[in-house]
Amino acid sequence: MEIWKRNLYILWFAQFMATAAMNLVVPFLPLYLAQDLGMTDPGQIQNWTGLIFGANFLTAFIFSPIWGKIADRAGRKIMIIRSGFGMALVTVFMGLVTSPAQLLGLRLLNGVVAGFIPAAIALVSTNTPKERVGYSLGILQSGAVAGTILGPLLGGLFAEWMSFRQIFIVTGILLFFATVLVIATVKEINKPHPNNGTKAVKSAGDFKRIMAISPLPSLFLTGFLIQFAIMSTNPFMTAYVQDLWHSTQFVSLVAGFVISCSGIATMLFSPLLGKWGDKVGSKYILLFSLLGTTIFLIPQAVVHDIWTLMIFRFLMGMCLGGLVPSVNALIQKFAPQGMESLTFGYSNSALFLGNLLGPIIGGVLSAAYGINCLFLLAGTLFLINTIWVKIKLHPHESPRSLLEHMRYNQH
Numbered sequence: 001m002e003i004w005k006r007n008l009y010i011l012w013f014a015q016f017m018a019t020a021a022m023n024l025v026v027p028f029l030p031l032y033l034a035q036d037l038g039m040t041d042p043g044q045i046q047n048w049t050g051l052i053f054g055a056n057f058l059t060a061f062i063f064s065p066i067w068g069k070i071a072d073r074a075g076r077k078i079m080i081i082r083s084g085f086g087m088a089l090v091t092v093f094m095g096l097v098t099s100p101a102q103l104l105g106l107r108l109l110n111g112v113v114a115g116f117i118p119a120a121i122a123l124v125s126t127n128t129p130k131e132r133v134g135y136s137l138g139i140l141q142s143g144a145v146a147g148t149i150l151g152p153l154l155g156g157l158f159a160e161w162m163s164f165r166q167i168f169i170v171t172g173i174l175l176f177f178a179t180v181l182v183i184a185t186v187k188e189i190n191k192p193h194p195n196n197g198t199k200a201v202k203s204a205g206d207f208k209r210i211m212a213i214s215p216l217p218s219l220f221l222t223g224f225l226i227q228f229a230i231m232s233t234n235p236f237m238t239a240y241v242q243d244l245w246h247s248t249q250f251v252s253l254v255a256g257f258v259i260s261c262s263g264i265a266t267m268l269f270s271p272l273l274g275k276w277g278d279k280v281g282s283k284y285i286l287l288f289s290l291l292g293t294t295i296f297l298i299p300q301a302v303v304h305d306i307w308t309l310m311i312f313r314f315l316m317g318m319c320l321g322g323l324v325p326s327v328n329a330l331i332q333k334f335a336p337q338g339m340e341s342l343t344f345g346y347s348n349s350a351l352f353l354g355n356l357l358g359p360i361i362g363g364v365l366s367a368a369y370g371i372n373c374l375f376l377l378a379g380t381l382f383l384i385n386t387i388w389v390k391i392k393l394h395p396h397e398s399p400r401s402l403l404e405h406m407r408y409n410q411h
Contacts, residue, residue, distance in 0.1 A: 003187055004128045008136050010185045011120045012143035014178045018084065018116050019144045021091075021174035023151025024158065025167045029053060032164040037100055048100045050363070052107050057356035059111030061349050067115045068122075068345020069206070076123035076341060077188040079115055084179025086113030088172045095168030111352075116178075117144060118348040122341045125332035127190050133332055134282050137325040138274020145267040149260050192338060209336060210343055216334055218392040220350040222286070223327050225385045227354025229297075229378040230320075232362035234259070240371045244306050254306060261310050265317030273322035274329070280406050282329040283393040287402070289322030290386040298379035301372045330393075 025032065029049045033039045039048070071079045090110045097103045121140060128136045158167050211217050241255040277285040296316040303309045327347070335343035362374050394402060 003189055004124075004132070004136070007127060007186050007188075008124055008139055010181065011124060012139055014080075014181050014186075015117055015120050015140060016143040016147040016150075017174055017178040017181075018087075019147025020151040020154065021147075021171045021178070022087075023148055024155035024171045024174075025164055026053070027152045028155060028159065028164060031159070032103075033100060036164050037097070037103070039100065048104070050359070052100065052104050054356050054360065055104055055107040056111040056114065057352045059108050060114045061111075061352035061356060063112050064115065064118065064348040064352060065207075065342060065345035068118075068342040068348075071119060071122060071341030071345075072192050072339055075188055075191050076119050076126065077182065077186055079119035079341070080123065080182050080186075081179055083113055083115040083119060084175055084182065087116065088175035088179065091175060092169055092172035095165040095172075115348075116175075118344055119341075121328055122344045123186070123188060125328060125344075126340050127188060130333075131278055134277035134285075134325060134329045135271065135275040137328045138270040138272070138277075138321070141270040141274070141321070141325045142267045145263050145270065149263040149267065153256070153260075192341075206339060206342060207346070210339065210346060213334055213336065215392050216331065216343065218388065219327050219331055219334075220347055222290075222385055222389060223324070223347055224350040224354045225381050225388075226323050226327070227351045228358040228361075229354075229381040229385075231355050231358025232365075233374045233378050235359045236362060236366055236371050236374060239366075241306065241309075243371070244303070244309060258306065258310055258313060262313040262317030262320065265314045266321040269318045269321035270325055274325045277322070277326055277329060282326040282333075283389075284402065284406055285322045286326035286330070287386065287389050287394060288406070289319045289326065290382055290389060292316075292319035293323070294379055294382040294386055297375060297382060301375035301379070 029052055030045050033045050033048055039045050067079055067083075087110055090106055090113060094103060094106050094110075097106065121137065124136050124140055125133055155167060158170065162170075237259050238251075238255040241258050242251050245251055245254055273285050273289065293316055296312050296319060300309060300312050300316075303312065328344070331343055331347050332340065362377075365377065366374055397405070
């Protein structure tokens with residue numbers, strides 16, 4: 001097997017293990033605070049849950065470019081190893097805390113050492129033939145989504161057999177073995193050139209250099225808007241499902257299906273859209289995926305039953321499968337040589353900022369105007385994003401020429 005293919009499949013599995021592990025217990029933070037840390041006030045539990053959940057994204061937003069800089073000098077594989085072992089250790093300690101403040105501190109520390117997935121993306125994108133980058137990043141995205149879907153399901157099952165403290169320890173063990181797998185089997189061929197890496201690390205104008213390259217700033221903004229729009233709605237889906245289900249029975253099960261159906265569609269279609277992007281161009285897949293997401297997201301604000309919601313969530317998930325892989329493929333294409341990981345670092349900071357601000361602003365708006373408004377907000381953001389990408393990446397192409405390009409190049 002070619003080395004880039006072997007790396008891809010191994011990192012798919014390692015990334016699946018890592019995301020599944022990280023999602024074993026994080027969705028159950030309110031229960032951990034109540035059952036293991038002795039909190040009883042519902043208001044306090046919600047406040048601490050929001051702080052603890054967002055803390056990871058705050059420090060990850062700050063440190064992602066720093067680790068990217070170091071990766072351009074030391075290599076991407078070593079960054080995966082650093083992050084994997086770091087998160088494994090921090091996660092084990094999360095199972096030993098005795099107060100919410102200690103858990104908050106460890107979540108902040110986890111964001112500092114995080115970077116397993118961004119480093120895997122950087123390694124794959126820089127060690128894969130250019131004509132297969134879109135396909136490879138789509139495959140990698142499907143592994144992350146699969147772990148995100150399966151993690152909470154396994155976490156719920158584990159919670160029936162063991163305490164949440166023990167689940168944290170299991171999570172740390174899984175992260176440890178995912179990292180050992182990378183050490184033993186992944187081979188980084190295109191390692192950073194020492195001179196290029198040193199120059200990039202020492203240059204005071206590296207940020208200006210990256211931001212001066214069109215369309216990198218536009219891609220960073222696109223990534224931020226994608227995550228902000230998604231995270232402004234996802235945390236509140238359970239409450240929305242409860243309003244539509246009109247029953248107290250099987251609410252959690254139905255909510256799980258509704259939340260998972262978009263993830264399943266994303267997992268299935270990410271590789272297909274990535275492969276299509278290699279043929280017709282990732283910028284075209286990005287544009288039409290944004291448009292499709294807008295079309296299927298806005299009607300979710302006005303549905304009256306669960307089944308219609310599930311259909312729109314699945315169709316939206318299909319389109320979501322073409323977003324992040326396309327953005328990453330374009331970033332890899334335009335990133336300055338020797339500064340690829342740093343460029344991905346800034347891109348991931350934008351994603352983390354969207355993950356951080358989305359739930360916060362979504363919570364404020366849903367409390368003031370209802371959950372329905374969140375879908376309208378997210379749909380509007382995706383529409384703005386679509387227009388933005390059209391202006392920045394397709395400034396002189398008419399809608400007709402865009403469609404003709406897609407039809408011609410897919411053959």
